[in-house]
Amino acid sequence: MxxxxxxxxxxxxxxxxxxxxxxxxxxxxxxxxxxxxxxxxxxxxxxxxxxxxxxxxxxxxxxxxxxxxxxxxxxxxxxxxxxxxxxxxxxxxxxxxxxxxxxxxxxxxxxxxxxxxxxxxxxxxxxxxxxxxxxxxxxxxxxxxxxxxxxxxxxxxxxxAGAGQAAKACNNMLLAISMIGTCEAFVLAERLGLSHQALFDVASTSSGQCWSLNTYCPVPGPVPSSPANRDYAPGFATALMVKDLGLAQQAAEEYGAATPLGQMALELYESFAAEDGSALDFSAIIGMLRGQPR
The missing domain is CATH 3.40.50.720 (NAD(P)-binding Rossmann-like Domain)
Structure with missing residues (x-):
């Protein structure tokens, strides 16, 4: 003990x-x-x-x-x-x-x-x-x-010292980018008449697979444990993702790293947070990408 x-x-x-x-x-x-x-x-x-x-x-x-x-x-x-x-x-x-x-x-x-x-x-x-x-x-x-x-x-x-925080900043920047890409794929699939399950069955076993899709799918159904099946109660709140993306961009500016997708992800999540998405799971950004008001 x-x-x-x-x-x-x-x-x-x-x-x-x-x-x-x-x-x-x-x-x-x-x-x-x-x-x-x-x-x-x-x-x-x-x-x-x-x-x-x-x-x-x-x-x-x-x-x-x-x-x-x-x-x-x-x-x-x-x-x-x-x-x-x-x-x-x-x-x-x-x-x-x-x-x-x-x-x-x-x-x-x-x-x-x-x-x-x-x-x-x-x-x-x-x-x-x-x-x-x-x-x-x-x-x-x-x-x-x-x-x-x-x-x-x-x-x-x-x-x-500091390497743990560096890894966290890089990881969560990557996570935000991949979640936005996953959400955009589902939004396009919806417009094309492709079901959520069909896209998941293909992408989750093909080159599009990633944690944001396979484990944390942003639409209800394909991954029953994901926040999408609980009205986007967090998991990982949007406010926390905004914080982490801000830390990543602070580090990128300080150390001279080019992270244009990271910067864009921060701007998108800041917009979503301002639209009353702050307390929702970060995967709920799919609603904003659909153009749905909260």
Whole structure:
């Protein structure tokens, strides 16, 4: 049993923390939401009254927070976790943030700090099947792997500090582009009189196959587990995709990479979010591409 401090019990963090509890670890959790704390305690978690209290004495400390500024404040702010953490504690940030902040944290907090963003959405967090993209020292990654294995199916050491966040930005830019392309194919098929199932049966076993089609199909029917069959309740909300695409474009501008499709995907998802699609799953952008008002 490992003592773990977990800060950030939101839609992703709560099921991740609960999987650690189910794996037999002692988990002290903190969140600003009273409802999240209540749900965590009801499932066997130990409540902390602050982020610093969650960190104090823990062998492993994990954050799962909305943005880089929240992560920086939690770790480095006055009365933050850095001051409360044991010198030998393993530190993991599973939030999706900018590469610069991840590298700053590693420089400040040392070799035991890992950036470990995730892919798999709420369903993956609940099922314990997330993919972790990890940046930092190899020895710290090896030490963290048994803990990450309680929350995810695949763990990839991507390189030095910030490499996990870099991989997440690239992956989600690719995901957004592929989802838009998948949606456009279904919209064209509808205009041509081709059924959803026929297109899926062909493309899912041909050169058009991709995760956005085979696993997360944006129309109801062919993949019963996809959000399209639940009125596009997220999975992965459009607001989060806009955030991740913004991080990718920030990195592309900073490092001089040409990503015209990534920029176009950001503009399309920003438009969809502004049309009241922000809280819907990102696959619901198919409605905007059909020209359907929300």
């Amino acid at each position: 490992t003592s773990i401090g977990f800060v950030g019990l939101g839609r992703m963090g709560l099921p991740m923390a609960l999987n650690l509890v189910r794996a037999g670890h002692r988990v002290a959790g903190f969140d600003l939401s009273a409802a999240a704390l209540e749900a965590f305690a009801a499932a066997g978690g130990t409540l902390a009254t602050s982020a610093a209290e969650a960190a104090r004495g823990a062998e492993v400390i994990i954050t799962m927070l909305p943005a880089g500024r929240h992560v920086r404040d939690a770790w480095l702010g006055e009365g933050g976790m850095a001051a409360a953490a044991s010198a030998d504690a393993l530190l993991l940030d599973c939030s999706t943030i900018d590469v610069g902040t991840a590298r700053e944290l590693a420089r400040t907090l040392g070799a035991r700090m890992l950036d470990a963003p995730v892919s798999g959405g709420v369903m993956g967090a609940e099922a314990g099947t997330l993919t972790f993209m990890v940046g930092g020292e190899a020895a710290a990654f090896a030490a963290a792997d048994p803990i990450l294995a309680s929350m995810g199916r695949k763990r990839v050491h991507c390189g030095a």
